Amino acid sequence: MSGRVIVITSGKGGVGKTTTSANIGTALAKTGQKVILIDTDIGLRNLDLLLGLENRIVYTIVDVVEERCKLKQALVKDKKNPNLCLLAAAQTRDKSAVNQDQLKAICEELKEDNDFILIDCPAGIEQGFQNAIAGATEAIIVTTPEMSAVRDADRIIGLLEAREEIESYKLLLNRVRPNLIQSNDMMSVDDVVDILSCELIGIIPEDTGVITSTNKGEPIVNDENSLAGKAYSNVARRIVGDEVEFLDLSEPKGFFATFVDNIKKFFAALAGKE
Amino acid sequence: MKELFTGLYKKVAGFFQATEEKKDASKDVACNRLKFVLMQDRTNLNPYLLERMRSEMVDVLSKYVEMDKEALELSFEQEGESMALMLSIPVIRAKDEEEIQALIDEEEKAKAAKEAAKEAAKAEAEATEAEETEEDSETEESEEGEFAEDEATETVDIESEESKEEEICTCNDENDDDEEESDDVDLEDVEETPPTKKSKKK
Numbered sequence: 001m002s003g004r005v006i007v008i009t010s011g012k013g014g015v016g017k018t019t020t021s022a023n024i025g026t027a028l029a030k031t032g033q034k035v036i037l038i039d040t041d042i043g044l045r046n047l048d049l050l051l052g053l054e055n056r057i058v059y060t061i062v063d064v065v066e067e068r069c070k071l072k073q074a075l076v077k078d079k080k081n082p083n084l085c086l087l088a089a090a091q092t093r094d095k096s097a098v099n100q101d102q103l104k105a106i107c108e109e110l111k112e113d114n115d116f117i118l119i120d121c122p123a124g125i126e127q128g129f130q131n132a133i134a135g136a137t138e139a140i141i142v143t144t145p146e147m148s149a150v151r152d153a154d155r156i157i158g159l160l161e162a163r164e165e166i167e168s169y170k171l172l173l174n175r176v177r178p179n180l181i182q183s184n185d186m187m188s189v190d191d192v193v194d195i196l197s198c199e200l201i202g203i204i205p206e207d208t209g210v211i212t213s214t215n216k217g218e219p220i221v222n223d224e225n226s227l228a229g230k231a232y233s234n235v236a237r238r239i240v241g242d243e244v245e246f247l248d249l250s251e252p253k254g255f256f257a258t259f260v261d262n263i264k265k266f267f268a269a270l271a272g273k274e
Numbered sequence: 275m276k277e278l279f280t281g282l283y284k285k286v287a288g289f290f291q292a293t294e295e296k297k298d299a300s301k302d303v304a305c306n307r308l309k310f311v312l313m314q315d316r317t318n319l320n321p322y323l324l325e326r327m328r329s330e331m332v333d334v335l336s337k338y339v340e341m342d343k344e345a346l347e348l349s350f351e352q353e354g355e356s357m358a359l360m361l362s363i364p365v366i367r368a369k370d371e372e373e374i375q376a377l378i379d380e381e382e383k384a385k386a387a388k389e390a391a392k393e394a395a396k397a398e399a400e401a402t403e404a405e406e407t408e409e410d411s412e413t414e415e416s417e418e419g420e421f422a423e424d425e426a427t428e429t430v431d432i433e434s435e436e437s438k439e440e441e442i443c444t445c446n447d448e449n450d451d452d453e454e455e456s457d458d459v460d461l462e463d464v465e466e467t468p469p470t471k472k473s474k475k476k
Binding site: 147150151154155158181184185186187188191195 | 299300301302304305307308309311312315316
């Protein structure tokens with residue numbers, strides 16, 4: 001078996017890379033895929049928190065590369081899903097503790113008996129980023145409909161494009177606020193896709209549930225009722241090759257708004273006839 | 275009667291449309307700013323260079339068509355893996371053939387004049403060089419003077435015409451006995467450049 005190695009990156013910090021990694025990983029594992037999550041944000045590790053595994057980490061990726069333990073020993077199984085494992089980052093070291101070849105070697109080894117290796121990339125484009133993309137052949141670029149995040153995503157796309165090993169990369173638009181888009185106060189999904197001219201793999205609505213789920217150490221995909229959770233599950237399905245339509249995020253309108261809309265349509269039709 | 279109704283429709287439709295678009299949509303501002311900044315990021319062209327490129331293009335294109343220079347729009351568009359430079363210029367009027375030809379002729383003339391000026395400058399430089407080699411054999415004892423002259427002629431080739439004038443002036447100041455010869459060379463130059471040199475020298 002040769003698994004797929006996907007790096008989840010963004011350039012800008014705080015757009016939801018780690019949340020995305022945790023959720024896509026969990027969602028893939030739920031469908032029966034064997035998944036390894038690697039946190040490469042050495043010195044600022046957080047993926048363990050989002051999965052609720054912070055108390056189970058004995059060995060980290062630095063212990064693996066410095067040969068204090070076997071790779072298998074450092075993999076921490078998820079509480080709920082045995083298909084999902086985490087290789088945590090060290091908290092007491094920095095990005096220079098691991099190099100590109102070492103990460104590549106780890107990915108190669110893990111590929112052999114897993115379906116997916118998801119790499120949670122640190123923010124920035126320095127060594128941490130270079131390490132994270134070293135072993136990957138696919139990428140998911142997380143961005144939000146904000147100028148700074150889009151600009152950074154563009155930069156990342158440029159860097160990924162220059163790298164031969166990356167066979168495909170797709171865009172995940174996070175923290176979308178349909179009501180702001182409706183009032184023309186936020187760039188729409190189409191705007192962002194148009195500007196970056198990159199294929200879309202997911203649209204995740206802003207959801208307060210993400211905060212509460214992080215508080216509990218439980219990825220939001222485990223919440224059946226959450227819209228963001230559903231959106232993340234759909235991303236996982238698209239990754240394995242299913243054709244899934246994007247969720248309709250536009251909020252249901254009130255009675256008056258619908259009434260005005262109908263009048264507008266009526267006049268538009270009349271104007272069209274003239 | 276029908277006109278009255280269509281007028282009314284338009285007014286009402288206009289009202290509803292206005293309520294929709296009355297806001298100066300901040301997302302449009304964001305989109306435009308972002309497009310512009312990404313254009314700079316992707317091309318490594320800073321605003322100064324972009325403006326320069328724009329104005330140079332305007333100069334070239336306006337020879338052939340009369341266009342709205344202010345409304346020229348420049349953008350880079352990513353199409354898959356390749357990037358395209360998109361140029362949108364509202365054309366005001368197509369020019370007549372004679373008009374274009376006249377401009378081209380004018381330009382050719384200017385070019386020819388420039389060439390001639392270059393040739394003249396070259397000849398001048400050669401003349402002074404020759405002059406010097408003569409001198410070298412004559413005045414070998416005075417090393418200081420020789421040094422200054424060598425430097426002067428070397429720079430003549432590289433520097434622009436204005437500075438050339440200065441260099442030659444200094445040459446002349448140094449060797450007063452050769453004034454006649456260098457004056458002859460100067461005369462050629464005077465045709466193109468205003469005769470400030472002579473007055474300066476004296």
